[in-house]
Structure formats: structure tokens, C-alpha cells
Amino acid sequence: MSRFFFDENVLQKNSKVYSVDRYNLVLKTDFRIELFKLWKQGDTAGMAALMSESGLGTNKVGMDYVTILANQFKSSGYPTPKKCEADIDPGLITNNPLLVSGIYVLSGRSFNGIQLSSEIEARLFRGYPEISIEDGIRQAGGDPLDVGYNRLRKIRMDFEEKTKKLGGFVNADDTDHKQDDLWRYDADYEKTFAEISSHPYVKSYDGNTVTMNDLFYNEAYLLWGIDINTILAAYELNPKVINDRNRMIINTKLCTWIPTKNIISVYDEKVMHIWLNRIRLMSELVQKGFENIRYGMGERSIEERRKIACWVDSLPRDPWGKYTTRTILETIGLPKSTYYELLNNENYGKGADRRTRRDDEDMLLIRQVAEYKGYKKGYRQISMMMKSVTGKEMSPHRVVMLMRRYGMRTGIRKPSKNRKAMKELMERNGKPNTLFRRFKLHRPNEVRLTDVTYLDYGDGLRAYGSACIDSVTSKLICFVVSENNDLQLALDTLAAMDEYPAKNGGIIHSDQGILYFTDDFQKAVKDRNLIQSMSRRGNCWDNAPQESFFGHFKDECDYKKCRNLEELQACIDIYLLYYNQERHMWDRLKMTPDEYEEYLTGLSDEEFGKYMSAEEEKYREKKKAAAKKAVETAKGNRRKRNDAAKGGDDETCKE
Numbered sequence: 001m002s003r004f005f006f007d008e009n010v011l012q013k014n015s016k017v018y019s020v021d022r023y024n025l026v027l028k029t030d031f032r033i034e035l036f037k038l039w040k041q042g043d044t045a046g047m048a049a050l051m052s053e054s055g056l057g058t059n060k061v062g063m064d065y066v067t068i069l070a071n072q073f074k075s076s077g078y079p080t081p082k083k084c085e086a087d088i089d090p091g092l093i094t095n096n097p098l099l100v101s102g103i104y105v106l107s108g109r110s111f112n113g114i115q116l117s118s119e120i121e122a123r124l125f126r127g128y129p130e131i132s133i134e135d136g137i138r139q140a141g142g143d144p145l146d147v148g149y150n151r152l153r154k155i156r157m158d159f160e161e162k163t164k165k166l167g168g169f170v171n172a173d174d175t176d177h178k179q180d181d182l183w184r185y186d187a188d189y190e191k192t193f194a195e196i197s198s199h200p201y202v203k204s205y206d207g208n209t210v211t212m213n214d215l216f217y218n219e220a221y222l223l224w225g226i227d228i229n230t231i232l233a234a235y236e237l238n239p240k241v242i243n244d245r246n247r248m249i250i251n252t253k254l255c256t257w258i259p260t261k262n263i264i265s266v267y268d269e270k271v272m273h274i275w276l277n278r279i280r281l282m283s284e285l286v287q288k289g290f291e292n293i294r295y296g297m298g299e300r301s302i303e304e305r306r307k308i309a310c311w312v313d314s315l316p317r318d319p320w321g322k323y324t325t326r327t328i329l330e331t332i333g334l335p336k337s338t339y340y341e342l343l344n345n346e347n348y349g350k351g352a353d354r355r356t357r358r359d360d361e362d363m364l365l366i367r368q369v370a371e372y373k374g375y376k377k378g379y380r381q382i383s384m385m386m387k388s389v390t391g392k393e394m395s396p397h398r399v400v401m402l403m404r405r406y407g408m409r410t411g412i413r414k415p416s417k418n419r420k421a422m423k424e425l426m427e428r429n430g431k432p433n434t435l436f437r438r439f440k441l442h443r444p445n446e447v448r449l450t451d452v453t454y455l456d457y458g459d460g461l462r463a464y465g466s467a468c469i470d471s472v473t474s475k476l477i478c479f480v481v482s483e484n485n486d487l488q489l490a491l492d493t494l495a496a497m498d499e500y501p502a503k504n505g506g507i508i509h510s511d512q513g514i515l516y517f518t519d520d521f522q523k524a525v526k527d528r529n530l531i532q533s534m535s536r537r538g539n540c541w542d543n544a545p546q547e548s549f550f551g552h553f554k555d556e557c558d559y560k561k562c563r564n565l566e567e568l569q570a571c572i573d574i575y576l577l578y579y580n581q582e583r584h585m586w587d588r589l590k591m592t593p594d595e596y597e598e599y600l601t602g603l604s605d606e607e608f609g610k611y612m613s614a615e616e617e618k619y620r621e622k623k624k625a626a627a628k629k630a631v632e633t634a635k636g637n638r639r640k641r642n643d644a645a646k647g648g649d650d651e652t653c654k655e
Helices: 029-040 044-053 066-076 085-090 120-127 133-139 149-166 187-197 214-223 228-235 244-255 269-294 302-314 327-331 336-344 351-370 379-390 397-407 416-428 485-496 521-526 540-556 565-581 594-602 603-655
Strands: 017-021 025-027 104-105 114-115 202-205 211-212 445-455 461-470 476-482 507-510 531-534
Touching: 025 029, 029 044, 029 104, 066 149, 066 351, 085 211, 120 133, 120 149, 120 269, 133 149, 149 187, 214 228, 214 244, 214 269, 228 244, 228 269, 244 485, 269 327, 302 327, 302 336, 327 336, 327 445, 336 416, 351 379, 351 397, 351 540, 445 540, 461 485, 461 565, 476 485, 476 565, 485 521, 521 565, 540 565
Parallel strands: 445 507, 507 531
Antiparallel strands: 017 025, 104 114, 202 211, 445 461, 461 476
């Protein structure tokens, strides 16, 4: 609940405390109910006095704890008990004013075991929007403050969603209802429901959630990497009918799908049309695949290029004539003459074989020196003794290079077991970069970025700060500090993220810090139903927004004056509020992160689609500019090397 550091040894003995650790304090429900009643009366001073009388004064829980409680009451309404508390004292549930008024009823499937009464829901929907939900609750004998902002907001969102599907608000006097005396389906909705239910790639549709069949995943998993909305559109499914969570579930299943056998396809005009759409998308993927092969072509070995040439030669002929051999070679950056040399000239690139024979001969000399008189020798000693033992000279660099290539170890410097274990851990738990720097091409709360930085403060003190931001809105989700850069810091960051959780199936992206490879961290990520993504090794640009945040924080926040870790965390908490609520961002319509999140959340599907198209175009332009800059840099480096070589030749001639 709070980012203060609590004294567990003292607070856990207090009779009003349900649970406490270093970062979280949860009060017992009966005590929270007393505080809630004072809050409803607007008596925050009384809340503070009651906390002090109960041994929970500001010196133990912090100055702002009462404010945090008030915000929680405003959001969640009348306090509801934990399951174990309800088992001990059932009155904590039965005396709930929401249940006493009949507005809510018990349910094991809803938030905290209660859900809105169907009768009250029907009455509220009939009057909405002429009668606000708050006024409807009052007319039913309840108090909106008991319901809480979150529940009221959920009711409003449900009504809005139903209204969009049903084609407008229902007149309260209209009694000709086809469904359940709440609303009437219009012709467009019935048509949409029938089309989706009968779709050859849809397993089921209940009017809210679309479940795709195995045939869809067997075909569409090859398209994973393309925007999910584009895939659904290719399968002639309107993405607007499928909500965000539904789309994320489909996309997550696509990325982990293993093709199944014995799936019989249905052949009709609609399926054939969808196949044509798939061919178009797969053609785009093929083009991207060829372009990816092009990168680094000049640095590939002869054998690697020979394999690529043989692979191109084995490709089936394109019946449409788009991908001819000439077109493919131009796309992957392999000259036509080199291509035919690789295919037809077995001696092409044999210089590598000659170098291999020379390496074998030199390796025999290295072994001869290493075994001389039976003493162990390092690579420097081998190089120095080479001439006296064999009559030939060999540099230390060549000695160590050949020893590594041939797997020879002298025993002078044994490999570190810790380094070996770390390498195995990174190979086993390494995660691919699934974000691809598409930082803004998502909805809010779908992507989280995280990283750790050092914070030097006080009189020669150093702490480590682990932060997490939303890549779309740049909102600072949490910022936790610790004296140690260890696994507990990473786990505490995940726990702090739970206060403002990402959507199910969302992405959490980090660099390749060793903390993020550990089994405990990856299990904690999996338990939160998140997909882990990692930057490429040594590439800070893959996590650029998070790195940029640390730069802004260190430039703007005067944290170095803090004298201890508690003051440092308090300073960061204050900056967090300033950063999210008051600090404007130039590249996000000059809004604060909170304002920008509210702005994106309030966009309609059509407006958000236009926004995503504009951001996609910016993303493509940046990629083109980066590729162009890389080519220019490579040309400049090559020109410098050539000039240096020419300068050396001229000097030799002068001599």
C-alpha cells in the first residue's frame, strides 16, 4: 500500500495490523471500517487521532499514510475482509452496507466475493444516462461512497460497452425487449453475432469473447510478429468486435503455438478469400526475411555464403514470378557472380583451407613447447620459448588464439566455475527481444520497461535504484531503492508494480542483467501472466526510454543531499508524484504521463487506430533513418581504412 519502510518487528505486534513487511502494511478489516466511517464524515483529523491512539502514529507509519488510506477508501469503497477474517467473523461480510441494502449480493466469482444485484443493474441501466449511476444507487437506498470509485467506474464501462453493441441507449418506456427486459438487440448486432459465430476459424462466441479454433492457430502462427489487428483483419474478423484482453490472449497463444495434426480444413469461398489475404501477409514476411539475411552478408564466411547460395538454388520457383533468382540475390545482397562461383567453383575460397593447414602445423609446434620438459606453461611462456625449442617465432596473440580455437588448456589458469555457471544460466534462461523497440505501438499498461541504476548520495554512500515505466505513456510505475543490487531488489520491483499492474499477457522488458536471468525472477514474472523480453546484449537502445528516464531523474532530482536510505526513498517518492502528475513531455502532446494515459484510454477504437497508424509510420521512418546512418558510417569507416592504407604505401615508396 505504501512505499515507506516499515519496522516489521514493532508493527507486527500491534493488534490492529493484519500483515506487514518492509514495504507493505495491511490493517485489519474491523479497524479499517472504523477509519472508513470517519473518512465518510470528512474527518481526516479523527482518522489520524485514531491511528495514534492505536499505536500507529506518523512516527511509525509515515506522514502520508492517512492520505493513502483516504485514497484507497475513495477507490475501493466500504472495506471488505480477507477470506480468513471472514471465516473468523462472518459479520464482517453480512454487515456490509452494500449487502444490507440489497444493491450487492454474495458471489464467489466477483471482486471480494460480492457482485451487483441483477435487479439493481437492470434498474440502473434503464435509467442510464438520464439518471447517473450515483443517483441510481442513492434511489436504491445505498451510498456511492460505500460502492467506491472503481466499482462505479466498472458499472459505467459495462453500460457503455453494452450500449455500443446494442446500437444506442434504450428508452426507459420501451417494453418490447427480445432478451431479458434490459435491452433489445438491433439488426446490425444480430448480423455481427451470426457472422462471427459461423466463421470457419471461430470455435465459439458468446457476444463478448471470441475463441479461435486449432485450424486458425495452425495457419496463423506462421504470421506471428505481424500486428495482431492486421492478422485478424486478414481473417476477416473486425478487430473492434474483439476487446483488448481477448486480442492479447490470441496473440500470446500464437507466439507459443505448436502445430497440431489431423485438422481438416473447410473449403469455401470465404476460406479461399482468407487464404489470399494470408498469401499477401506471408509475402511481406518473406520479403522481411530476405532483408534480414542481407544484414552482415559481407562479414559472413565463405562456407556460410556457400550455404546461403545452395539454399537460394534449392528454393522452388515462384509461380507468380515475383521472387526470381536475380530478385532474391539483389534483396539479400549477394552478387550474382559470387553466387555462381559458390555453386560451381569448388576451389572458390580455398584460402581458408590453406590457413587451416597452417594453423594445424603451428598448433603442433605449440604442443611441442607446452610439453617441453613436462612443466606447465602459460601462453606467454610458450611464445617466449618457441624460438629456443623449435627455431621458429610466434606471437603471444597467435598462441592464445590457436589454443582457444583447438580447445587446449595449460592448467595455469583454470576456468572459473562461477563464470561457467553464469554462462549456463544465461543460455538456459535467455529471452528473445519481442519488443523490437516498438515502445509506443501498444496500448497503455501493455508494456513495462525496467532497469537498475546506481545512486551515489550522502557522504560517500551508494544505493541501487530499480525503476519501472510504461513505455507508451512514460508513466513511472515504481522506483525502489536498496543497498544491494541483488535478486531481492528485482523481486521488490515486481511487487511494487502490483500496485499498478500491467494487463494479462503484457510484456516486461529489461536488459540482460544477471538478476533477470534467475529462476526466481522469471517464475515471479510468469506468475503475473507476463511475457519476458530482453534487449540484445550490449545494446542499450533496445531499452532506451528506461535509460532516458534515469538520465532525466539524475539531472532533475537533487537526491545526493540525502543522508540515509530512508530519506533517499522518500525523496524518490516525491519525485514520482511530480514526474507523473506535473512534469510535461514534449513528444507526448506536451502532457504529463497521467494526462497522456487518460488521453489514450479515452480514445475510441477508430481514433486509437489512427493514432497507431501515425506512430507506426514514425517507427518506420526511424528505422529507415537508422539503416541509412549505419550504411553511411560503414562507408566512412571503409574510406578511412583505404586512405590509411594508401598513406602507408606512399610513405613506403618515399623511403
